[in-house]
Amino acid sequence: MPTWPIICGHCGQHVSxxxxxxxxxxxxxxxxxxxxxxxxxxxxxxxxSVKLRDGSVYPSAPAGRTVAGLSDDVAGAWREARIAHNVGAYTAAEMMFRKILMYVAVDKAGSKEGESFESYVNDLEANRYLTPGLKDVVDQVRQRGNGATHELPSSDEKDSLQTMAIVEYLLMSLYELPGLIKPATTP
Ligand SMILES: [Zn+2]
Known part of the structure; x- marks a missing residue:
């Protein structure tokens, strides 16, 4: 069977x-x-997927990268946020990035849904999921998400890319890297 090289829009892998x-x-x-x-x-x-005559492939691959080890809620929100960014819906993307903070806090730090986003960041910090330097950066996602929700002007590509990088780092450190630890073996 002939093959065609693409970045799969579903799994994000480079495939033939x-x-x-x-x-x-x-x-x-x-x-x-x-x-x-x-x-x-x-x-x-x-x-x-479909490759059109102009060479474009649909669905297009989301921006950012796939992160291993995510819970279903987080994985779904991460994918949705990346797709929103990909189609230029930067304000929507930033709102989704903030929602991911909520999922992560509920999942990892015992936060309750419906609390303030400030409390999610505080819960993550209190449970030592955020290093001192990272707290200020994550708080930035919360504030930027607030801006996207309540204030004008809306987010641009640079804002959304920066927020995506922060959330990606957080997801990697809380979900993907712990999955790389091999269980201890007895000699
Ligand atoms: Zn695929």
Whole structure:
């Protein structure tokens, strides 16, 4: 089966997607100019995508990166925030990044849903999930999320990218890196 290189919009992996339909039977060289129906070969994904004649692939890959070890709530919100950023919905993206803070605090620091975002950041800090230097940075996400919700002007790409970098760092340090620890083995 012919393949087409894409960054899968579902799993975020660089893959050689299987061309399920649309491959030109007579002329391989015309593949870039036709619409291709693709299937991701990643066994945990196997979702479909479409390459249009202009070369764009849908769904497009979200900005940022996939973070391993996330709970379902956090993974869903992280993906939604990245997609919002990808389509230029920067204010919506920043609101989602702030929501991720809530999920993380509820998940890791025993916060209750419906509390203030300030208390989420405080709970994360009190439970030693934030280093002293990181607290100010995470607090920035909360404040920027507040700005996106209540104030004008709306967030621009630079704001959203910066907030995404902060949240990505937080998710990596709280979810992905602990998953790399191998269980101790007895000699
Ligand atoms: Zn995939």
């Amino acid at each position: 997607a299987d061309v399920v339909s649309g491959w030109p039977s007579n002329n391989v060289g015309s593949a870039p100019a036709v619409t291709l129906w693709l299937k991701c070969p990643n066994a945990e994904c196997e979702e479909g």
